[in-house]
Amino acid sequence: MKIRLNGKECITEAKTISELLEENNIKVEFVAVELNKKILKRTEFDTVKINEGDSVEVVIFVGGG
Amino acid sequence: MIEDKLIIKGIEFKSRLWVGTGKYKDFEETAKAIEASGADVVTVAVRRVNITDRNSPNLFDYLDPKKYKILPNTAGCYTVEDALRYSRLAREAGVSDLIKLEVIGDEKTLFPDVIGLLKATEILAKEGFMVFPYTNDDPIIAKRLEDAGAAAVMPLGAPIGSGLGIRNPFNIKIILEQAKVPIIVDAGVGTASDATIAMELGCDAVLINTAIAGARDPIMMATAMKNAVIAGRLAYKAGRIVKKLYATASSPFDGMIG
Numbered sequence: 568m569k570i571r572l573n574g575k576e577c578i579t580e581a582k583t584i585s586e587l588l589e590e591n592n593i594k595v596e597f598v599a600v601e602l603n604k605k606i607l608k609r610t611e612f613d614t615v616k617i618n619e620g621d622s623v624e625v626v627i628f629v630g631g632g
Numbered sequence: 633m634i635e636d637k638l639i640i641k642g643i644e645f646k647s648r649l650w651v652g653t654g655k656y657k658d659f660e661e662t663a664k665a666i667e668a669s670g671a672d673v674v675t676v677a678v679r680r681v682n683i684t685d686r687n688s689p690n691l692f693d694y695l696d697p698k699k700y701k702i703l704p705n706t707a708g709c710y711t712v713e714d715a716l717r718y719s720r721l722a723r724e725a726g727v728s729d730l731i732k733l734e735v736i737g738d739e740k741t742l743f744p745d746v747i748g749l750l751k752a753t754e755i756l757a758k759e760g761f762m763v764f765p766y767t768n769d770d771p772i773i774a775k776r777l778e779d780a781g782a783a784a785v786m787p788l789g790a791p792i793g794s795g796l797g798i799r800n801p802f803n804i805k806i807i808l809e810q811a812k813v814p815i816i817v818d819a820g821v822g823t824a825s826d827a828t829i830a831m832e833l834g835c836d837a838v839l840i841n842t843a844i845a846g847a848r849d850p851i852m853m854a855t856a857m858k859n860a861v862i863a864g865r866l867a868y869k870a871g872r873i874v875k876k877l878y879a880t881a882s883s884p885f886d887g888m889i890g
Binding site: 572573574575577591592593594596597598599600601606607608609624625626627628629630631632 | 652653654655656659662675676677678679680681683686690691692697702704705707717720721722724725726727792793819839841842
């Protein structure tokens, strides 16, 4: 199905956030996830379902002042 | 020497020099400079995970978040809404309830939008964040931020990355005189003496990024800043002499040959 991941259109087989992270080789540690602009709790990564057309943002810490 | 620890809302900070992690050549240099600075607080930014380059290194592969207090920022946020969004994402990432709150008002000066900053500080403090708002060197706003629940107030010495030093030490002094929360100068330090001046004024800490990362030798500059902050703090505690127009001899008059 088609979703938007970090602003880019992508095709995914993942059904949950955890699967999406794994599919993209993103370590779950230190990331935060927004699904359709709603911030998810880490405990929801396994349970919240991804649907066609969803917009997912995955952020992490980078160097900054 | 009597212990002189910085404690904010019950949390003990080992160093009065706080450092940023931006603008370094690579993560290796970042880690070395931070080590040399002796800082135990490091600021970080929140950004999208790189999904195109899956092997790109992660900051925390080089900086152990258990060893440092992580202070995420909301750099790049121009609205209250965005600042809240980034703050909440930062907390959800699970390393810290601390937030260096920036609501920027103008792209060229990166001066804060203090009206938005005050609103965001109030909301986030109520949500249980330890809020460190980056603000102007305005004593009235500093007080308002304190009243809104800021854990500490971070007035700028000069614009971010400008290296102009402490442009208005008198305002910083007034902010310090009336503050009940710690005051941490954030932004503007260009070289070691600037950091010392901030500490001599009585600031509780100094946050530095560009002056270290942009130096020809960032690791050496990190060491310089470490010592500068210690020197300034000690001078503040020791109490400087009063400035006088005329000389006072240091050597005795008695015993001079006739």
